[in-house]
Amino acid sequence: MSVSRRGFLAGSAAAVGAAASGRLAAAGAEAPPPAAPVPFDGPHQAGVLDAGQAQATYVALDAISPERGALSLGLEAVSSKARRLTAGASLIRADVDEPPSDSGILGPSYEPDGLTVTIGFGASLFDGRYGLKAPAGLQRMPSFPGDDLDPARCHGDVLLQICANNRDTVVHALRELMRPVRSAFALRWTLDGFQGASRSKGSRRNLFGFRDGTANPDVRDDALMRRLVWTPEGGTFQVVRAIRMHVEFWDRVGLREQENMIGRTRDTGAPLGGTQELQDPRLDLDPKGDRIPLDAHIRLANPRTPQTDDQRLLRRAFNYHRGFDEAGQLDQGLIFVAFNQDIERQFATIQKRLAGEPMADYVTPVGGGYFYAPPGSRGPNDWVGSGLFT
Numbered sequence: 001m002s003v004s005r006r007g008f009l010a011g012s013a014a015a016v017g018a019a020a021s022g023r024l025a026a027a028g029a030e031a032p033p034p035a036a037p038v039p040f041d042g043p044h045q046a047g048v049l050d051a052g053q054a055q056a057t058y059v060a061l062d063a064i065s066p067e068r069g070a071l072s073l074g075l076e077a078v079s080s081k082a083r084r085l086t087a088g089a090s091l092i093r094a095d096v097d098e099p100p101s102d103s104g105i106l107g108p109s110y111e112p113d114g115l116t117v118t119i120g121f122g123a124s125l126f127d128g129r130y131g132l133k134a135p136a137g138l139q140r141m142p143s144f145p146g147d148d149l150d151p152a153r154c155h156g157d158v159l160l161q162i163c164a165n166n167r168d169t170v171v172h173a174l175r176e177l178m179r180p181v182r183s184a185f186a187l188r189w190t191l192d193g194f195q196g197a198s199r200s201k202g203s204r205r206n207l208f209g210f211r212d213g214t215a216n217p218d219v220r221d222d223a224l225m226r227r228l229v230w231t232p233e234g235g236t237f238q239v240v241r242a243i244r245m246h247v248e249f250w251d252r253v254g255l256r257e258q259e260n261m262i263g264r265t266r267d268t269g270a271p272l273g274g275t276q277e278l279q280d281p282r283l284d285l286d287p288k289g290d291r292i293p294l295d296a297h298i299r300l301a302n303p304r305t306p307q308t309d310d311q312r313l314l315r316r317a318f319n320y321h322r323g324f325d326e327a328g329q330l331d332q333g334l335i336f337v338a339f340n341q342d343i344e345r346q347f348a349t350i351q352k353r354l355a356g357e358p359m360a361d362y363v364t365p366v367g368g369g370y371f372y373a374p375p376g377s378r379g380p381n382d383w384v385g386s387g388l389f390t
């Protein structure tokens with residue numbers, strides 16, 4: 001223990017030095033809320049690398065258009081509405097005898113408020129109804145051991161991820177996005193999420209009280225994003241898992257045991273034995289798990305070996321609170337969201353390794369799905385998903 005601990009602390013001093021010199025500065029650093037509009041158009045969709053908004057809603061839709069042409073018009077309308085909403089607007093006063101063109105819940109003019117709308121497609125959209133060719137690697141999310149999936153909260157032909165700095169901006173965007181496309185899409189499930197407020201430096205906390213998002217790959221490293229997040233076409237696979245957290249049960253566990261389950265200190269987010277959130281856990285110096293147990297969540301999720309390096313993924317989680325269940329237990333949890341280039345190589349491999357981890361007794365995945373978020377729209381005459389119809 002003493003040798004590995006000394007070695008670990010010496011290693012961490014080097015890591016802090018590297019961070020100070022700027023090399024590691026972005027890893028795990030908390031993304032600030034976007035102030036300027038996040039453009040809807042671009043080579044990649046918004047809402048993947050640009051995190052930082054405090055509020056989100058995930059909306060899964062079923063396509064109900066009778067044929068392909070109507071589906072493509074519906075998708076085009078979603079993009080064109082999203083483009084306008086994300087830019088902010090001043091409403092034009094129309095004929096007072098007509099229904100207003102906007103619900104008005106943000107007032108007569110509104111700022112972009114960091115709004116991003118990210119559009120993805122589930123495997124069911126490619127079931128032959130519309131004659132669309134499925135993107136290679138897109139499948140229906142399976143049920144993993146320990147899952148208790150509710151079919152009413154899973155899958156969907158289309159997924160909208162709507163994020164903004166304020167809740168009313170998200171609600172407004174959803175309402176306006178749905179207005180023109182009610183004949184093309186039916187709501188299947190929705191899930192609202194929020195981030196902890198920024199009360200101290202470092203990553204926000206999840207509902208177990210631990211910092212979440214610390215060890216994400218650096219989104220400013222283009223080469224790394226091309227290796228871990230983007231497909232060769234510029235899209236990405238989005239995994240959404242609604243994971244119920246049994247918080248009453250968790251709150252009865254000793255702090256040491258909680259920290260051993262995660263592998264990090266609750267207050268600072270530092271790896272066990274360390275002092276700073278962004279320190280390298282130096283698993284290599286602790287092969288027997290004296291400092292960080294071998295079955296700790298961070299250790300199983302990312303063993304940090306050359307063989308597991310290309311399994312890393314970009315996480316973007318939100319907390320959820322949905323009231324309480326029929327047993328009077330709080331219905332709280334994590335909207336686990338991961339962007340990755342290849343679901344089997346990355347998310348599914350990690351998920352299988354996490355099977356049976358001690359934390360599994362305190363969480364139950366109940367919903368979600370796998371989606372392919374295609375490249376961004378190339379401009380006002382293009383729309384997200386147009387490539388599927390060519």
Ligand code: HEM
Pocket residue numbers: 206208210211212213214215216241243244245262264297298299301302313333334336347350351354363
């Ligand atoms: C409710 C369920 C979960 C909770 C409460 C949770 C919590 C955490 C916490 C506290 C950390 C450490 C801080 C950080 O680096 O963000 C972490 C890291 C991580 N988690 Fe989870 N997690 C959950 C589910 C998952 C799932 C389903 C996966 C993937 C299948 C996953 C993959 C990871 C990865 C890859 C890391 C980073 C490990 C590293 O590079 O050191 N987590 N998680």
